[in-house]
Each structure stands twice: as C-alpha cells, then as structure tokens.
Amino acid sequence: MPSSTRRRLIEAAVRRFYRDGFRNVGIDQVLADVGISKTAFYKHFESKDELMLAALELKNIWLQETFRDMIRSHGGPDPAAQLRGLFDVVERVINSDEFQGCIFVNVAMEFPLAHEPAHLAAAEHKRAIESIVRELATEEANADDPAAMAQELCLIIEGAYVTRQVTGDPQSIEVARRVANSVIAARLQDRHGASRDASTNISDGSKRLLLTNKSLSG
Amino acid sequence: MPSSTRRRLIEAAVRRFYRDGFRNVGIDQVLADVGISKTAFYKHFESKDELMLAALELKNIWLQETFRDMIRSHGGPDPAAQLRGLFDVVERVINSDEFQGCIFVNVAMEFPLAHEPAHLAAAEHKRAIESIVRELATEEANADDPAAMAQELCLIIEGAYVTRQVTGDPQSIEVARRVANSVIAARLQDRHGASRDASTNISDGSKRLLLTNKSLSG
C-alpha cells in the first residue's frame, strides 16, 4: 500500500505545482500543506523531481479517464456532433476555476530539453490524448482520414489551451470551435448533412454539460 | 547609449533562458558567457528578473520585425497564398536549429500567474502578432471576417509551436497547414478559385524560403 501520506503529498504537489509552476514552489510549501517534516518527506521520495514525476503520472491517468468518460457521456448519433463534443470537454477544462493551462505543456516548457523525464512525460501524455481522439474519429465518424483528423483536432486543442493561458482571453474556445468545425467539415464524408456548416460559430453541444466545473486541468 | 555590455548580457540571456528555461539558468552562466563579474552585472540590471524582461523586450520587437518582413517578402497576388505563406514563416521558425518552442509561451508557463510581468509581456507579444496577422487578413485578402480569421490562424500557429515543442514531432507544421487551409477556404470569398482546395496537404509556398535558417524562435 502506497501509504496515504505519499498520496497526500502527490495531491498537494499537483495543486501547488500546477498553480505556481514547479520551480516557483518550495518543497516546504507542499510539506506545510500536508503537515509533515522535510526528513519524513525524503523517506517517501528521493527528490523534489520524483515528487513531480509522481504528480504528473497521477494527472496523466486521471485526465485520460476524464477525457474518455466525458466523451462517452456525450453519446449521440451524429458523428460530426460527436467530434464537436470534444470541444465541450475542452471548454469545461478551460473554464474551470483553477485553469492554468495544460499542466503537461507547462512542465514541458519548464524543462525544455526533450530528454528530461518531465518533458518525456508530457510528450507521452499528448500521444495518449491523441490516440483517444483517433479512436473517436475512427469508430464514430465517417472521416476520410481519422489519423490526420485526430492530429488536426489535437493541434487545435493545444492552440486553445495555450492561447487561453497566455492571453487570458476566454474567447479562445469559440475560436477553437470555429477552426474545428472547418476541419471536421472538410474531413467528413458528405453524409448526414454535416459537411456544409463549417463556419457556424457555436457547437450545438455547448449547453449539454452543466456539472460541477471544478478541478480540471488540461 | 545602452553600453554594449548591457546588450551582450541581454543577448546571452536570450540564448540561455530560451534554451534551458529561466529558472534553470543561473546568472553565473550568463555572466561567464559575457565574461563579467556579478557585481558588474548588478550595475546594469537590478535583478535577474529585469534581465529577463529586457531579453523578452528584445525578442518581442525582433520577432515582430522578422514576421512582418518575411510576410512582406512573400508578396504575391493571390490572397489565399499570402495567408498560407504565413505558415512558411512558422515552418522556418519551427525547423530552426535551436527551436525550443515560443519563448513567450515558455515564459508564460514558467510564470503562470497572469499578473506577473513576464506573463504580461507574453500576452502583449501575442496580441502584437495577432494584429500583424489581422492586418494581413484585412489588407491582402477577401476575407469575410478578417479579425475572426486572424484569431483562428494565430490559434493554429500556437498549436503548431506547442505541439512541435512538446512532442518533438516535426510533422506538426504540415498538420497546421492542413488546418489553416481549411480555415482559409472557409473564410475566403469564392473568388480567385481559392476556396475549394481546403484539404490539399502542402502549401505551394513551401519551397520559396531557403535562407540561412538560423536563430529563430517563436
């Protein structure tokens, strides 16, 4: 059993590191959150870096599950609407109270060199998300090239995250939706009457999700 | 006159901070590059933060100029090709030897809180780039909504930068081009025969730029 203290450390670390950035957070702050001494900490983790990696791991599986669940819960017959529903998920993430960008992008920027463990974790996470989107495109839509569409949608999602985070502009989801609609329209076969509404600004799924809206992070 | 030493400090700072991240770089490394003592440094700058801000300022004007120049030098009669030419610039940036993402995004991620000076500088830079793109869309193309198109293209560019930086995938420019082509096709009036080639994968301007390809950073 991973000793509930370890868990609590990881969770506190996620919160702190995500909000303030890894290098900006002293280990002491995390320790204060958990109510533990430094010496005790180093019996659970070898280093601050290892704590961060554990935090990323947690976020990684958690986010994949959340993404999958939320997409599934948007089950509808229309493949184009399904794909657009992706951006309802992104919207929830972006509009969550504590949104500070995608934690994996953040960490990849703090550790710019590709070989660093944190950077690798970020890359792996992105691959995982892309493969979720690819599944969706393959199974549920009549796309002419699901893999290409997944790449495109993921690039748009990244753009939405980072634009929102850097500029603070809450419009970026709407921009992303418009771009996504263009891409989806271009990629989808001309069935279901879904191909020619490329520049409608607001997805029809926008209002479907009105849940708690807490504690999300891309 | 800003005392060429100051300039050299800024330039060394740009290199170091960009490659390794701000917090990862000790001031001593920058000082070693320039060949100056710590005390001397603090006669030029109040703090490491101020050095970083100066470095961002330099990059900001430099990048704006570069962007403007490179776009202008792609002057051609076809508005759609003009807009697509934007992505030749992005491609050069992304494929430059020392590409490590957009330095402004990087710094905005290292300083996630919106009120921090570095974060503000990043936001301002992005606004400036967007207004350059908006100019282009307004002057040179028959876009139905230039402002909206500028937002969309900038979001795509961000997506290309960050995807490339996080995953290391050099394909991301091609993905971005495809997405951009969809958007441009959807946004452009149906003149010049430019509207229905939305999913052609490679822009025709790709090969036009074969210059030195050194020292660019988004």
Added chain:
DNA sequence: CTCGCGGGTTGACTTGGGGTCAACCGTTCG
C-alpha cells in the same frame, strides 16, 4: 517481553544561487 520496523519528529548541517557591500583599479573626458 522485546526486538524490529515503519512513520514520524527535531535540529544542525552542506551546497548552490540570487543578491549586497566595501574597497579598489584604469580610462576617458571636461
């Protein structure tokens, strides 16, 4: 019962980076 062990404590310590300070040096320019 006691021994070991897991989880925790304290306090003192080292190392490294940001940043300060005092004192000194050489060139240039009015």
Added chain:
DNA sequence: CGAACGGTTGACCCCAAGTCAACCCGCGAG
C-alpha cells in the same frame, strides 16, 4: 586634476534543496 564610468575581488546574507544523527511511538512476530 578630478569626477564618472566600467570593471575587479572577496566577504557576506538569505533561501531552498537535500543530508544526517538521534530520538519517539505503535505494532506485529519470535
């Protein structure tokens, strides 16, 4: 000449990461 400028050295402070020794407590097994 002397002030101002750009530079030096070496000692110093503070803070955060990480180490170490010593101690405490509860608990299950021999």
